[in-house]
Amino acid sequence: MTPAPEWEDDFNRWYDTHHIPIRMAAPGFLGAQRYRNVEGPAYLAVYDMQTPEALKTPDYLRIKQNPSEQTNWMLANVGDFTRYTGELISWQQRPDVEDDRVLDSAYLYAVFFSVPAEHEEAFNAWYVEDHVPLLLGCEHWLGCRRYRIVDGHPAAFTHMALHHLADLAALQSRAREAARATPWRAKLAAEPWFKGHYAVFSRHGAAFRATPTV
Known part of the structure; x- marks a missing residue:
């Protein structure tokens, strides 16, 4: 909003x-x-x-x-x-980082894709096995939560990745350059549907937690 x-x-x-x-x-x-x-x-x-x-x-x-x-x-x-609802399909993070630190990251790099159903398996495998492991080579790239979108408005995106960053320097890091230069990514990038929508956000205020029920 x-x-x-x-x-x-x-x-x-x-x-x-x-x-x-x-x-x-x-x-x-x-x-x-x-x-x-x-x-x-x-x-x-x-x-x-x-x-x-x-x-x-x-x-x-x-x-x-x-x-x-x-x-x-x-x-x-x-x-x-805009409003998107997703089901978690993967959560990857640096081994030296706790879950709470990932969720409390100073920055969020949000990435959206519209992936045809026949390419979903290959897309997910690339993201989990090739792309994110290389990104996590940067100390500022704390983790990545990925979702399959089950409902959304206004764009017809099918997949969403929330990358948790400690510093925006991660977006200019060698790790990101390496992740964007692999043969696997080049093969997918040649597909006409491989067009991501990107946005970078800084954390605003403290986290909210569920209200305990009595």
Whole structure:
């Protein structure tokens, strides 16, 4: 979402004190972290859920179908609204990095692809066996979580990778150069569908965690 500059502060207050907290009390929600695009005032919120079915529970539907007046206003006026739901298909990280440090990374490099079904197996094998292991050769490349998109708007992406970075220097590292120069990648890059959509975000605020139920 991209708020207008004159009400960006109000947008952030609404997101941090209302929009995310009420979702953290819904079953199936585990946590959330917000990010801001490094090139402008576009915001990303990443929600961790047990399964996509968390978006179909009575509690969540009650939240979704009964928005506050402020929520209605924000959603009607915010720009660049996008929403993607995915199922985790791989999680790779440096062996010297704990899970919490990956999730608390200072930067998030998000990559989206539209992969034809007949190429999915080869694409996933390349990403897991060739691409990510080389990226993790950079000390600033903490980990990568990959998802198969099960629902999304507005673009018809099928796969999403969330790369967790400690420093943006990772994007100019020798490890990344090596990962983008392998024969396996060159073979896939020759395919007309191999066109990724990329965005870089910095962490915005503290992480949210699910509200314990009594």
